Amino acid sequence: MTSLQVFSLDTVCCYTPSDTFVETPHLQTLQITNCVEFSPDTELFQPLSELQILDLSDNKIQNLTFLSRANLIKVEKLFLKNNQLRIINETIFDTLPSLKFLDLAGNPFACDCSNAGFIMWAIKNKQVQVANAFQYRCSSPLALDGHFLLDFKVQSCWEDISFLCFMSSSALVLLTLLSSFTYHFMRWQLVYGFYLLQAFLYDSKKKRQGCRHVYDAFVSYNVHDEEWVYGELVPELEEQQGWKLCLHHRDFQLGKPIIENITDAIYSSRKTLCVISRHYLQSEWCSREIQMASFRLFDEKKDVLILLFLEELSSNQLSPFYRIRKLVRSRTYLSWNQARGNKALFWEKVQRALDC
Template sequence: MSLHPDTFKHTPRLKVLQIINSYLSHLTPELFWQIPNLQKLDLSNNKLRYLDFLGGANLLTLRWLKLNGNELSVINETALQCLPALTYLDLNNNPLTCECSNVGFNQWVQSNNQTQVVNGHQYTCAFPVSQQGNKFLDFDTSSCWIDAGFFCFIFSTCLILITLLASFFYHFLRWHLAYAYYLFLAFVYDKRRRGREGSSHHYDAFVSYNVYDEAWVYEEMLPVLEGEQGWRLCLHHRDFEPGKPIVENITDAIYGSRKTICVISRHYLQSEWCSREIQMASYRLFDEQDDVLILLFMEDIPARELSLYYRMRSLVKRRTYLSWPQAGQHTGVFWENIRRALRTPGSPTDNPIRGFFQNPA
């Protein structure tokens, strides 16, 4: 229930107003604009839940305000501060809540020296359940003094910084981070493998290649290395365990083989999974200090193109590699070089032979 704004239009000199037991639930500031000289206001035993109407009511002469027996749970102290002449306030029998939403009113009651809050020290908490029955002025407000603006500033600043850093890392360092991540996986796997007793190599070599080079691997490499030379090779399409995570299959293949043969082409360099395979294989190379990596180039790729793939560029700078295009019609020597690389414990240059090993300029 509420009153029409023009209710007191014809009583501009009204100084005392009593509206009690009327089930009022809502009042508007405009209602009091017609009675600017009001000094006493009694709104007891109604259904009022908020006092926001006082903020714009312009009740500059109101000295006495009684709100006993309403449904006020949260008191807006700002509305009370709009009553400069207020000296008497009765808020008995209202279900006050003892939470941070009422901390302003709590402090106003204790610090205000002009307004007498009738029986203010006797007000009790109705909410929350854990505070029921406790004195309203006794509830701890220290935890409520958090500067929300400052908190939002810190949060937004951190969010902006994180966004900027994430963008920077993505554009400039994402490959380094990916490399570090897979080195860590390889490190964990290597430690776990070394902790197992009786671990051994199940294959002579794991062949890392791109699907576009699969025909060459099956038609050229396998007949020679497995058929003629008798090596046992691990191929992901043939030997990976179904259902096992791909990263685990890769690490099992690399550490379960004596060596890793990387069949490198432009498609290989652009493949995410091939990149991960050579990252793990290179970690094993550095960790074991043994020649476990054989680089086999299917194409003549200029150094300027390799510069986009820092891991491959680094390996090519430090190591010799085999070139299939350079083999031409003399493929027998090419396969002999691979046989020696698979057989010898040291690098191919430890057993020098004339063939198709290339050294970067």
């Protein structure tokens, strides 16, 4: 058997173990046909390194994956007629470097984009002659049953992919531009809207619970202005006028999320007193406090927000976040800088604002 060069099996090969051809290393022509149960694996043909002609017709083979590591480096002619091959991956033929003739007649090809690569390969490759390729017919999809395989318009496959890539890249570019535009020009409005929604939900919850006011005023201030708050504001309002103030360092609950402490403090107080300075406008938490308080102002339609300016600020120093001053009555705007000459009058105005 070691000298055998031509071997043919027809209808008598129900089972072909992987070591069938170990003893026939010099085989040059192999024909295995009409084997209903024939299902070759990658190891079956590995010993046949000198094989030149391989005929596997009429075997109901459904794919060609067994050729991927078959070691058929000298095969020049490959016959695969009348099998069950629907989709051909043209790259599988790269494992057959000596291939010159290929016959795939009688297979039920699929006329869709999965065969586009094979169609282009069959038309354009100059090394392998695909026998009667222009006579191959389609069996699927049903609308193309009986049509010639090579008549399938493969350009539509590339156009679909190109169009999809174009649409995806365009959408990505537009999304990037829109995100950049939104972040640059509208980020404060979006954040403001988010906290207004959060305040609305909190306010609805408090209304259902029927909660009472615990404090006369919640004092919203920046840590840089703490010296003025404790040196001027708290002694005057709590000790002299008798108001009960809510101060974050003293009255916020430990372990509770800070945003919940803020909303609790605002809705548990009759008023919110914002001590505004340059540092205040730069503080994230202070901005959230004034957002919550401004929503309560819009929702309850009461003068619950008092703005106390520690220093003079021009309109261009106030971000759009803080233009709510246009919606608050002018008497709620207090200026410490202007009242230094008459502090008694200033504190009297604060008292009236808290009392009304």
